[in-house]
Amino acid sequence: MGKPRKVKKTFNYNKNRRKEWKKQKKLPKIGCKQMKDAWDERRTVEYNLQNMGLSADPNKTLAMPKPMDDVDVEAKPWKKLPQPKKLRVAHALEREANAPQPKRFRLSEPDVRYCIYMMEKYGEDYKAMAKDLKNYYQDTPKQIRSKIRTFMSIPEQYNEYKNSTKQTAMEIS
Template sequence: MPKAKGKTRKQKFGYNVNRKRLNRNARRKAAPRIECSHIRHAWDRTKSVRQNLAEMGLAMDPNKAVPFRKRKVKPMEVDMEERPKELVRKPYVLNDLEAEASLPEKKGNTLSRDLIDYVRYMVENHGEDYKNKKMEVE
């Protein structure tokens, strides 16, 4: 099938385009990578950050999530009207985060295998003599 006239033309290199700036601006405008896998899989790109977090049961602003009001007069029972809670459509994200947080933390303060072998060697050869003493020549 023939192509439309004028649609095929040689690609020309744009010498006046700064490729470094172009790539940097593209990286800046791109959405950041979400590190948490639970949140990343449930994320909807068509919605805002606030809407996404509200659907997962998370708060964007902790100050607004747990309001702290200073009142001198105690409110009456009639005045206590709870605002409607936002609908949590993705509760599995919150459940997964809670389950991951409740796991025991792995101890990361162990020494390397080489260092343990070196210390064992030094203790076997020198015992508890850890002070730096000069060698006595007989």
């Protein structure tokens, strides 16, 4: 067996160390509008979050007792925290999280192309679709039928397909 080679470390002159240090020191950008408005640049992250009624470390905020300790059931195991001054931030975040989100179900572009190809070539013959060479994933006729029905149930994508077929039919005639 050979001996491991010694690698000589060389100094990288192309790296600006001051710039790297400043990048590390800079705080990350805050994407949440409510937190951005209430943030105090002169304070620490922990202090800012505590003032907003949020927690930087939930393990410290909600310190749970160990299983071996005798715990009084009625006594609360978490620490008593000071009342936050900017509680509106926590309430705004909670309202935003509980707001109903619209469902945006869409098929992927390859699946849409696959469904359109099969429908144009075979129509409703799912057994022939299963034998087609473009059936790469070897879907069964029932799987193909469910994919096509899913495609038809999404009005955004299916209506776009129908409109394009009408335009091509008008151009041909």
